[in-house]
Amino acid sequence: GTAAFAHKAGLHTSALIRRSDAYEHIRPDLVGNGTRVVVSELAGRSTLQMKAAQLGLLLDSPALQRVLQTLKRLEHAGYHFEAADGSLELLMRSAAGESDGLQPFRIESYRVITDWRANQVTGEGDAPTSLVHPWSSEGELTTEATVKIHVGDKRIVSTAEG
Incomplete structure (x- = not known):
């Protein structure tokens, strides 16, 4: 299913970027799947960078830091981003300066x-x-x-x- 190649923890995701075969027993594309990064309060810079790349975004170091701080603050307040890729994407686009003050809704x-x-x-x-x-x-x-x-x-x- 969709969770078969999902990765969550910061250090785990950082290592996955360097050597995916150490964490995935086969290449996900061989079974019609893909690597999925799940972002939570455990996320680090590598996790956010990988997720941003999956969304087609380039975040510089200050933008990554803003997203990380906001994410941790919101997760601590009770929000969850593990199944909210759209909300995370809006947060990342805002940090990257792509929102131009425009609210989609x-x-x-x-x-x-x-x-x-x-x-x-x-x-x-x-x-x-x-x-x-x-x-x-x-x-x-x-x-x-x-x-x-x-x-x-x-x-x-x-x-x-x-």
């Missing part, structure tokens, strides 16, 4: 609702005969998120459950 609002829903136990027909109590294993925890953004002059509202 503006957030109007977001809302996340998490609730527990009991499975209804039914008898004859469709009428429920009893409900399962919240401390029972019968039921499900659900989350619904709604995001409202503006892209240019267009307003987009998206809702999803999971």
Whole structure:
């Protein structure tokens, strides 16, 4: 899968740049895959440089340092970039001076609702005969998120459950 050739830790990624065969048992392209760098609070300059190259960006040393400081500050505050390549790319483009103050989108609002829903136990027909109590294993925890953004002059509202 996509995680088969994913690498995360800073020193690990730095060594991967020098000698990938020490960390990948076969060349990823032989099985239709590729090396993937996952960026987190463990990232170092080599990890960020490799990720920037994958995104087609050239970051000089001061830009790399800005990205690294911002990344560590945001991760410490609870953000995660491991599965957020788009957010990381925006951060890197801003550090490289490519954003020119342009924001690709503006957030109007977001809302996340998490609730527990009991499975209804039914008898004859469709009428429920009893409900399962919240401390029972019968039921499900659900989350619904709604995001409202503006892209240019267009307003987009998206809702999803999971």
